Amino acid sequence: MTTTPEKVETVTVTIDGIQVEVAKDTLVIRAAEQVGVQIPRFCDHPLLAPVGACRQCLVDVPDAGNGRGFPKPQASCTLPVADGMVVSTQLTSEVADKAQQGVMEFLLINHPLDCPVCDKGGECPLQNQAMSNGQGESRFASSGTGGVKRTFPKPINLSPQVLLDRERCIVCQRCTRFAEEIPGDPFIALIERGAQQQIGIAENAPFLSYFSGNVIQICPVGALTSESYRFRSRPFDLVSSPAVAEHDACGAAIRVDHRRGKVMRRLAGDDPDVNEEWITDKDRFAFAYATEADRIGYPMVREDGELRPASWTEAFAVAARGLATARAAGGVGVLTGGRLTGEDAYAYSKFARVALDTNDIDFRARPHSAEEADFLAAHVVATGPGGGGVTYRDLETATGVVLVGLEPEDEAGTIFLRLRKAVLHAGLPVRSVAPFTTRGLRKLDGTLIATAPGAETAAIAALDVDAGTIVLLGERLATVPGALTAAADLAARTGARLAWVPRRAGDRGAVETGCLPNLLPGGRPVVDAAARVDVATAWGLDRLPETPGRDADAIVAALTAGDLGGVVVAGVDPADTADPAATRAALEAATFVVALDLRASDVTRLADVVFPVAPITDRAGSFVNWEGRVRPFDQIFANPASLPELRILAGIAEELDAPLGFRTVDQVWSEMEQLGAWDGARATAASAAPAEPATAAVQAGDSLALASWKQLVDNGVMQAGDKHYLATARPAVAKVAPALAAALGDTATVTGDRGSVTVPVEAVDDMVEGVVWLPANSTGLGLLTDLASPGSRVTITGGAV
């Protein structure tokens, strides 16, 4: 936390006879919390604007601070404190207590009281507060001729995932206020009135929210449930473990609720520095991938062309033997993907250098460049909160934020929500260097700096920023020559701060631990002899490989060419790489492939030895988020069928007579702590030659530049297993300028150097001419396999082929 101690103006209030000093404008309900008094509430939520709808939090205010009291009880969730105010809550005021009991009684008359079959029963604010602040008996049933409840057919689908039971709803409006205020997706709205008032599907607002699951969590009754969890378990049967979301580089805190070794649901954790109390639907619902049928349950080795089960020790030995041979026959490359914990990434980094004697290691299972590796070494590694790194909180106080090559709503949902908060509460101006105004940018009230793909470098160079501006750089910029260099120049020139926002949870940790051909752990440059000595000494070695290694593309090329003998692959999907066909070919060409993965994949099918790795629930570890903040988490399940990768690598290394010196997560952690970050000179990025001028992007002819990124909900392998969640994905469409859309008709076929994709056409008003946008992984095997190589141009024709 960047705490610049601010002078906070305070006032003194007396609550139930206890004097307390609180910040000016604090709401009475929260001031009461500070003296340990909990006033019951439903509509109140600290992160939503006060509304005062449910009236459950009424208190008596005998003195408003001006010597006069309020004649009627006041809603403490809307009343700001005033100096000298005297408040009597239900604990000391009969008026307040009766008012609260009265409201509770009203709330319950139309509530079905079906707690025994309700998902919320056991963790329900209505149930709990009816116990603490309600009466034991209902007068409704015995009044008149016996009270008649209002009923509704139930439930109704608000989305494929979120269901609404209107009878249970107490219309506190938390969900509608969340939808409008937090993500800006008002897909639900109040309809009808009086006791018939209900939550309904908003008119003209198609369900497009990536954050809808939060409404289930903040619902104070069981009115909102998810298809995935509904009727699956009772809260009191669940064990809750804090964890960290593994789907993106945001590091959102989550809570995993599990029962008898099975994850039942995931909820948002509460971390004011990171995700506050919100998470994306991906973080919430995409966890079934770890229990899919193709999960690998035991080590396998290839014998007579077929993979067969093997013991761990046999697999260690076979892997070590094969790697030793390959090491001798040219060497072994290491592809680690972007999903590893920091500890595992460190293990791979050390394994490559110690056991394989190589710097041929790269975590980037996606299009990348040498310029990017240099940029990461020079400007990203070993920065973080407290060390001048950009943080979530910094986004709220920035004078402006510029997004380049980053669509936060799709690629970093937690950043999107924080930006929107800053836009709404602090008037943060957001600009985006992109080919069109996305839905996300519109919700950020942002300004488009219309830029065709490939022209980002010039756009960055032309940015008008001040020292208070934060520039968020997406990993996609790796494919734009000169862009990252231009960003670094911009920062040096103007004092604007940069932050690199990758897509995957393990990306930043891989940078920090040296899963790059030019970096050793802690940001130590490979080319720096002192840095090498530093690491070698810590690892008890005489020397480390001296020259920067091959990056992922070069490893693939070298495998195909026979220059490298083998490869160790951790959770890399060939479809994500710059050339999926080449990657597959390289894996086939490699003489020896060791695959470490959770589920069967194209890599494990080609591998000589396959190790099952522990899913995120079965091991401790930590991620490093885009801020550079370490996000540790504990092991939830003890499952002997899989091991953390660091343990597997340790086993292979021991067979190779090159022990890594650790076998557990704790040991790796203490080794990393001992090694620490590099205190020598940072790597300096070679000043990359300015890109080919942007003319490439505006070439004449009927070809189009292809813009693309992955949508939040798509065909990613870690999103498999929950059909309700997957049904909330935005449909794949080709977005083009209106004139082109009109010429194309409803459907178009986009053709590139690798194939064709046929999707519906959507006109986008401000789409840069000559650009087509397609979602990267929402069709077939993804665009890199099905359509075009990175940076290449495509053609488009109306209709299907």
Add this chain to the structure above:
Amino acid sequence: MTDTLTPVLTDDWDAERSWTLATYESRGGYGALKKALTMPQDDIITAVKDSGLRGRGGAGFPTGMKWSFIPQDNPKPKYLVVNADESEPGTCKDIPLMMATPHTLVEGVIISSFAIRANHAFIYIRGEVLHVIRRVQAAVAEAYAAGHLGKNIHGSGYDLDVVVHAGAGAYICGEETALLEGLEGRRGQPRLRPPFPAVAGLYASPTVINNVESIASVPSIIANGADWFASMGTEKSKGYGIFSLSGHVERPGQYEAPLGITLRELIDLAGGMRHGHRLKFWTPGGSSTPLLTDEHLDVPLDFEAMAGVGTMLGTRAIQLFDETTCVVRAVLRWTEFYKHESCGKCTPCREGTWWLVQTLAALEQGQGSEGDLDLLLDQCENILGRSFCALGDGATSPISSSIQFFRDEYLAHLTGGGCPFDPAASTVWAPSLTKAGA
């Protein structure tokens, strides 16, 4: 008797084609506007303040003071909004006024907007009264054509546009902040205050919201002076007002008289109670004001005296009921209205009205127990002052006041196994009426 009446707003109602600009102008209409445009704007506000005019929509807040709350240093536009969403059961003064002499309102809107420096005014009319909406629209169009509205009104350099907005059929939109929500195109539910509309009202800009009758009274104050206005009425409730008499009187209708007149005088003006019957209970200002009985015939009808007997002057919608009327039945009807019109935002009003109707309906049919009377009172206590806006409070008024005055009648329903009254006896086709040969 005629000297007790003070026809000002209603003076032109019997004129030939009273709603036309020609008629209105022939009787001195828009004279006050021309005078106002020559006055410093603050003097207009002062005149309205000095006149003692209090809001005619029910709450009785001093109109001039409301205008002076508009922060003139706020760079945002200022708005005048006229609340013409007249929906309170029994209240029927604004709609006839707009029907008979819409230009009185339009002139008041122009003068008031000029005073508060608003260049945009809205008249929010209850959506159900389409004929009235058309009439006000026509009057506004006439005023534009005559140069009373638009750019540079009568060469004063002052611009004003008036929008006539039709509501969509919700009682709650008579609540001023819910009205603003509706005007902005949102769901009609009351807003959290503060900020008050004077600071952040329509489109988050400083806004004055006044009742039709309040605004229509402004031209007469400008034309005749604050002292003239203040010479009528009582010490703290000055001026004249329209009293809407309905129910069991011989001549129901609008009676414009100084505040402080008594019901006895008004009934006399209306030709007495229905022949052969006597007053049983009445509402002083619509169904949301606690009802009174024949004990209160001589209480002055002004804000203070009504508060003194535990009720409110409200909108001076006097509904009179004679002894043929079952008070339980009348209260049930009103309560059904509140249940139907509750917007649903807050719990006490939404759920409370749902429950009150059930309990009352049972009592009316002679079912339930005496304990249900205390339950009703307790429910009312849990709604009154606990709901978000005054709709909930209003819903409790008829119930608690009727139990206060007519507890025995409620009990008679229980002991007699049903309603002791003949519902037909209270109707216009009641046998007693036809027998009397009326």
